[in-house]
Amino acid sequence: MTRVTDIGEDALVTRLLAQLPHAPDELRVGPGDDCAVVPFSENEWQLLKTDAIVEGVHFLPEESRNLVGWKAIARVVSDFAAMGGRPRWFMITVGIPADAAIAPLEQLYQGMADCLQTYGAALVGGETTSVASETGLFISIAATGFVEKSHLILRSTARREDQVFVTGRLGGSQAGRHLAIQPRLAEAHWLASRGFATAMMDLSDGLAKDLPRLARASGLGFSLDLDSVPCHENCTTAEALQDGEDYELLFTCAPCDAEKLLALWWDAFPETPLSCIGQMVDAADSMPLHGGWDHFAPGAEA
């Protein structure tokens, strides 16, 4: 009998989605990108996203419920940013062990409220459901966002010879940073509205997992300059590649635009590092890169 640990997360999702009927033509982007993209108005697409975090997997029982709430919302804001869009309406489902205390749940909602307000979004619904006492809390977010049609950036549209860029510094998220996420909404909007990014995604599972995803979605390979990968203090390059939960932007830029991008970037975002870390190549010429976070890692990667 085949189990999910035998094949890993990406293969599992591919296999499950194969059960579903062909997507309708009006669907601009279906499963596989940071968000789904569906028709909204003449000038805008609607973005749809769901995301769940689970106690013991994405946060620990002893971690601040306020920050856990912030993280639950901020992860989704980061996904909307990665498409060039902005968040709007949120629904929250919380699975609560029956013996849970109320005060930490109120802190959780306060953290969610702070993050929603910070990024111009609002809660419109959701529900609570009970889970068995031995199960931890889970929080499932569903949200809609919007993107101007001319600003939409997919992960599947990188071109050969495009330069690969990453914002911020990577690695060491488990050293406290994995909760207090600051999604790169302003930076992403700037990139999208100026047309610099040919493809983009946010880094949630680590560069080692996400760069190959962007390349595969674009039908390309990549060449990564390991010495250029921006590492957080006290982090090795291996940690920067593999730790995950960076919530930085990974994007590609046409070679002819790269110099202009860098020149304008420092004026616009003097406090946000921007690093060119490689380029897109033919799939056959891609360098091998393994690791990163996989919820159902096969033995080889565990």
Next chain:
Amino acid sequence: MTRVTDIGEDALVTRLLAQLPHAPDELRVGPGDDCAVVPFSENEWQLLKTDAIVEGVHFLPEESRNLVGWKAIARVVSDFAAMGGRPRWFMITVGIPADAAIAPLEQLYQGMADCLQTYGAALVGGETTSVASETGLFISIAATGFVEKSHLILRSTARREDQVFVTGRLGGSQAGRHLAIQPRLAEAHWLASRGFATAMMDLSDGLAKDLPRLARASGLGFSLDLDSVPCHENCTTAEALQDGEDYELLFTCAPCDAEKLLALWWDAFPETPLSCIGQMVDAADSMPLHGGWDHFAPGAEA
């Protein structure tokens, strides 16, 4: 320390929502109805809904994964129906124990696909996440739907002296019926487009829990004729009130329209029972009604 079991589900939700900032004006309906209602186009509102089902709570480990998938989607279709709307885009999050077998997961997705296709909806995204092995499977659905502005029916707009109606028969859902739900989409659309329903919701937690909710949302009470409650074969009235998971429509109708409604109904839906079970009265004159399903029932109701 106050725990969720001390106050029950409705009070918990009220307390958690109090943490959140005031909803924006453009939000037509926020938390509290079957779906949230947000702006879409000149003629339509968008409906937003999330819903989770959890192994051991909403379905059992040994129950057909195909039917569990059907149920997960159909519950949400029923919520859209209850607002006078129709379902459109779905996102699915599945929490999977790491040692889960793949074949039952494929059956689960097949059941979801069947239900989506039956009701004219489509999957656009979602994700899988791992949960601890001792935890059961959970399935969280997020969906958008649409309703013509003139068809929108809330649960908060019943009027004093309106007659209370229920479709189908109630009770005994645990005797196999709780999975193979048939949402009353056609009936609800008929009611909404003809203007018969002054308020409506779907019955998910049992008439004893849901009728008081509809009355409270409308600032009214109710008088229920227990002998008129339509019971499934081999079910007592108590079971019809309390079992929950009926997924029938509960709605109110102006007294002057009730006779016409009944006359037209039998032509339109000869196979769907329709029963008048009471009327709306002033809150002070409401009859007491207890029981029904509560995820966090306080001792008195457990």
